[in-house]
Amino acid sequence: MIALTNCRLVKYLTEGYKHELADILIDGKKIAAIYPCGENEFSGDTEIIDVKGRTVLPGFFDLHAHLMFSNQNWDYLIRRPEQIYLMESASFAKEYLRMGYTTIRDAGCNHYASGTVRDYIEKGVLSGARVITSGKILSPTAVGNECFGALYEEFDSPDKALELCRREKAHGVDFVKYMVTGAVLNLGGVPGEMVTTQEELDAVVKAAESLGLYVAAHCHGTEGIKAAIRAGVYTIEHASYMDRDSVDMIAEYGNRSVTVPTFAIPFILANELSGPQPEEFKLKANDASEAMAESMRMCLEAGVQTGFGSDLDMSSHLKYPGLEFTARANYNFSNEVILKQATIQSARIVGLDDRLGTIKAGKYADLVVMDGKPDEDMSVMKKLPDMVFKEGRRFMYWTYRNEMV
Numbered sequence: 001m002i003a004l005t006n007c008r009l010v011k012y013l014t015e016g017y018k019h020e021l022a023d024i025l026i027d028g029k030k031i032a033a034i035y036p037c038g039e040n041e042f043s044g045d046t047e048i049i050d051v052k053g054r055t056v057l058p059g060f061f062d063l064h065a066h067l068m069f070s071n072q073n074w075d076y077l078i079r080r081p082e083q084i085y086l087m088e089s090a091s092f093a094k095e096y097l098r099m100g101y102t103t104i105r106d107a108g109c110n111h112y113a114s115g116t117v118r119d120y121i122e123k124g125v126l127s128g129a130r131v132i133t134s135g136k137i138l139s140p141t142a143v144g145n146e147c148f149g150a151l152y153e154e155f156d157s158p159d160k161a162l163e164l165c166r167r168e169k170a171h172g173v174d175f176v177k178y179m180v181t182g183a184v185l186n187l188g189g190v191p192g193e194m195v196t197t198q199e200e201l202d203a204v205v206k207a208a209e210s211l212g213l214y215v216a217a218h219c220h221g222t223e224g225i226k227a228a229i230r231a232g233v234y235t236i237e238h239a240s241y242m243d244r245d246s247v248d249m250i251a252e253y254g255n256r257s258v259t260v261p262t263f264a265i266p267f268i269l270a271n272e273l274s275g276p277q278p279e280e281f282k283l284k285a286n287d288a289s290e291a292m293a294e295s296m297r298m299c300l301e302a303g304v305q306t307g308f309g310s311d312l313d314m315s316s317h318l319k320y321p322g323l324e325f326t327a328r329a330n331y332n333f334s335n336e337v338i339l340k341q342a343t344i345q346s347a348r349i350v351g352l353d354d355r356l357g358t359i360k361a362g363k364y365a366d367l368v369v370m371d372g373k374p375d376e377d378m379s380v381m382k383k384l385p386d387m388v389f390k391e392g393r394r395f396m397y398w399t400y401r402n403e404m405v
């Protein structure tokens, strides 16, 4: 057993315990108990780790990740041999865990690489975040898809939806990713423009559902978002250009759709944090992120479930830790809203809130120790966590010189 002592807890991320300071007892994979500081005598074989009043948060979720997205060098990304693609995806899953993300949802990969990474992490062969994944990105033929090489699988008839969803299912995906509108990140793509038809979208959702899968749809533009809600898409990715009507439609259709905005990638492009960008990317990114913030504000007011996604590449994540947190704070969303989105809200969206998302006796010990008070000052998230636990095991990171961090 392990006891984390002198933990500072955030009230709205903790269940069944009301004080700010606590000792957390971990037994195997789970949190066994939460005690007031110093009140419990731990048995002699318990490993005691004094976190000295630092803040302990539940493990974070990135619901829109791409493990294949090692950097922003597109030529390199699509030309990598398959084995490099796989190894780099595995290393991104490990970096995610180091950053405090104990669960990520991969929104599109080639070679079904993220599914392999998921399975070998589950087996304990690899160390990394828990992975939930789609496979290839299904898409109607559209301008700019070729920028991503074989990551996209184009098809143009509702009749083909079942065949392609079956193939994805046979490769072990957890859900199906489909393109409904143009993208920010492909040259010539118009984010607001719908690239599919209602009929095709209905067919994809029906096909996926018949196989026990849900659809995550890439949607920036209003018409595309509305078509996705009508079709019964579960997760509306990016959800940039929503209007009052589309927000209301979610409730009218029985709240079967949720949104996963992604602020980090447009933020980094618009501000050229990863180097100079084509003018087209910069303009699209700036416009999309302003609209995304307004959309998220409307969704929060209307009680639409809103998750935490970044869509960000590994090198930018490592260069700017916590960027999704600070990008949301930049649009004046409260620390409470942001921290809940990154934990319990996202856990709910992927159906893991009975095991994850808050600190509670009986839940998995996915814990992140931060130096500072992110609930009071989000810029604390710009530092990497001091410690990360996933299912009760402390994550140890070795650098190339074999030093433990």
Ligand SMILES: [Zn+2]
Pocket: 064, 066, 107, 108, 311
């Ligand atoms: Zn994406």
